[in-house]
Amino acid sequence: MNDLIENKYTIEGSSFSIQRMRRYGFSSMPRPHSHTFYELYCLLEGERVYFINGKVHVAQQGDIVIIVPHDLHSTASSQVEQFERILIHFTPEFLHDASRSLLQMPPFQESVLIRVPRKEQPEIERLLLQMVGECKDQHSLYNAFVRHLLAELLIWLHRIDAVSPSLPQSSHPMHQKVSEITSFIQMNFRSALTLEKLAQQYFISPAYLSRIFLKLTGFHISEYIRVARIREAQKLLRTTRQKVHAIAVQVGFEHVSHFNKTFKNVTGVSPLHYRQDHHY
Numbered sequence: 001m002n003d004l005i006e007n008k009y010t011i012e013g014s015s016f017s018i019q020r021m022r023r024y025g026f027s028s029m030p031r032p033h034s035h036t037f038y039e040l041y042c043l044l045e046g047e048r049v050y051f052i053n054g055k056v057h058v059a060q061q062g063d064i065v066i067i068v069p070h071d072l073h074s075t076a077s078s079q080v081e082q083f084e085r086i087l088i089h090f091t092p093e094f095l096h097d098a099s100r101s102l103l104q105m106p107p108f109q110e111s112v113l114i115r116v117p118r119k120e121q122p123e124i125e126r127l128l129l130q131m132v133g134e135c136k137d138q139h140s141l142y143n144a145f146v147r148h149l150l151a152e153l154l155i156w157l158h159r160i161d162a163v164s165p166s167l168p169q170s171s172h173p174m175h176q177k178v179s180e181i182t183s184f185i186q187m188n189f190r191s192a193l194t195l196e197k198l199a200q201q202y203f204i205s206p207a208y209l210s211r212i213f214l215k216l217t218g219f220h221i222s223e224y225i226r227v228a229r230i231r232e233a234q235k236l237l238r239t240t241r242q243k244v245h246a247i248a249v250q251v252g253f254e255h256v257s258h259f260n261k262t263f264k265n266v267t268g269v270s271p272l273h274y275r276q277d278h279h280y
Helices: 097-104 118-137 142-163 173-188 195-201 206-217 221-239 244-250 256-267 271-278
Strands: 009-011 016-023 038-046 048-052 055-059 064-067 073-077 083-090 112-114
Touching: 009 118, 016 118, 016 142, 038 048, 038 118, 048 064, 048 112, 048 206, 055 173, 064 073, 073 206, 083 118, 097 142, 112 142, 118 142, 173 195, 173 206, 173 221, 195 206, 195 221, 206 221, 221 244, 221 256, 221 271, 244 256, 244 271, 256 271
Parallel strands: none
Antiparallel strands: 009 016, 016 083, 038 064, 038 083, 048 055, 048 073, 064 112
């Protein structure tokens, strides 16, 4: 069977994009990443393993994953090889002022997997396919119609979350174990953590832990520790006026030169340039 990857449609530059894709066989993101816009990953068929901010989840048919700006995430195949999804990216500015206020309500403050009830799935799918169709056909005022449909989808997600706000967790034991390990790293990244110490603490062989951690998160253990430190530094650069040297020490670096080099390797820019572009 051949993959089906439809065109990626955009409105108002990078303010909104949507793409439908069907794939066969195992696949994963090349790298976990974050971005400055919202993402809706809408799974029409199959299963996907999602890694969101240190936790592993299994998205099933009908689920929608909401990724908020700056949250680290990746997706990979489960044991179900085939999947179909619609991926939406949008900025708050794409919405009208009244609709934009929805983003201040649950479930849009933190990244989350929404388990859409079966009875609601046809309506959600209708909205998604209608957005794709409007972008493809581009009839008069299609951009306004897509904006309206997106707002309607956000209202549906808010209502669904209000009824069942708990985040579904994977029942796979290693998914839970990796989530525990990433949570431990996030709480202790200033310490001298190593693969061997973590493997011993969680009673797993280093080789197996290294392999399963990479498969589920997209990171080697040592790399994830560095990224945890840099993401905390990004948060401090965005939200405080602390000096770069003080932030470097706070997130576990002894030398500011090492911090600057690692920061640029992870983010692509220096700490000062990152602060200039993202400071609140």
